[in-house]
Amino acid sequence: MDFEMERFMTALLDRSPPHALEHLQLVLIPVVIAFLIAFTAAMLLTRERYVKYTDRVMTIFNIGQTIPPLAVIAVFFPFLGLGREPALFALTIYALLPIARNTLAGLKGVPGDVKEAARGMGMTEWEMLFKVEIPLSMPVVMAGIKISVVLTSGTAALGALVGGGGMGAVIFAGIDFFRAELIIAGTIIIGVIAITLDRLLTVIDNILTPQHMKV
């Protein structure tokens, strides 16, 4: 494979941008959905009456991450067909585990004496959750979201294989036509997306968490 600077610039600046936007969606939509599911699950699993289901639910999330997204698409192909939806679905399943695991760890890691004092002073279960448990577990939860975002940014390239679009379309075109410029341009943009989202989340984290509470 040879490399031409001009072709590379065209690939990077003309061909990639629309796909980059698709790619961003392939990352953000699954992560947001996964966050909602994982956060709710972890929150319930740390309530006294649901603790006993923790192992079972976490096993399901674990399996979700061990199955390759492509296999998920293959399994659900009869129901979802090809295109954007099955790609989003598979990526959501893939994104679940890091968020669920970190949220669970974060909520469990809230010091017992703080919870004891909070209850003893008459906080309701909801007040405990929103004023004590969630704020105190936020740094760990954010770390989970960051892992999930970076992971999904890479994996989302596979979305193109089932017609889901994204930067994968550029990379796979490069593989099919032996064009290194396309492969490199696609990879660079995925990297930029992953790093930008990670930085953005760090900024949000800094606003949400007091300086001394950082992990």
Added chain:
Amino acid sequence: MIVLDKVDKVFPGSTIPAVKQVSFQIDEGNICVFVGPSGCGKTTILRMINRLVEPTGGEIYIKGKKVSDKEVNPDELRREIGYVIQQIGLMPHRTVEQNVALVPRLLKWPEEKINPRVKELLETVGLDAEEVLKKYPYQLSGGMMQRVGVARALAADPPIMLMDEPFGAVDPIVRGRLQDEFLRLQKELKKTICFVTHDINEAIKMGDHIVIMNKGALVQHGTPMEILSNPANDFVKDLIGTEREIKLLELTKSEELVTRTRDMPERIIEKDCFILAIDPVQRALETMMKKNSDVVGVRDGTEIIGTISWEDIKRHINMISGDD
């Protein structure tokens, strides 16, 4: 004020009761100290009063009202009861101001009432309000954290305070100071206080009333004087330890032992061998040793009221301690 009537607690999965058939009463404005070894059920009793633990038998009444009543919301009950624990449990992500204002905010006090209250409380517990208001707990020393913990429990001015080894996590010097300050505070506040400790000396110092527990059962209860002078059994004797007589002398005011006389032996005046009538008798002993004298003079303010001699103290110990 607080009445326990045959209270039982068996924790799920356990056959041995953590608390069994405990009945007693705490009068309004008193400090009642629960003391006993770990696992004796003292903390469980405390946590049953504010329903962090539900009894499996018996009833608890606060001001004549059953706390287990269906109409009592446990969260609202707890907002009316101050709670201090050994580990303090300050919110690490909240400033001192936000920590102290916690219960008033739960009770939806107007903000303009909360701010002065927080400042007043911090000053009350001996902290410089302006200095600490905006600090986070990790920026405070252990003693300061304990003070913030007490301020937070006092914030909504609850008539009842539950304190579980509140001064247990600080060094003995700071602990002594916190105890003294708290006793001084209590003279003004007159809260009804349940205080848990494993330290009999702290119990004797802090308690108007002491409840001694062992293996979930109440062993003996009474004033510190009653317990020191008349321990119910060997367990109580062991708990009190070897310095029972000294502890008794700490509790006895000099004026109780004084032999009233205006006639001062010359050597007392020469050596300036005086104590105050409100000093504990132990002070008389210390003074005797320091000044190498077998008698001290007792003053009430500036007025000389009499003497205490070594013989007086010996006779007193023999009388109150009962044995031989």
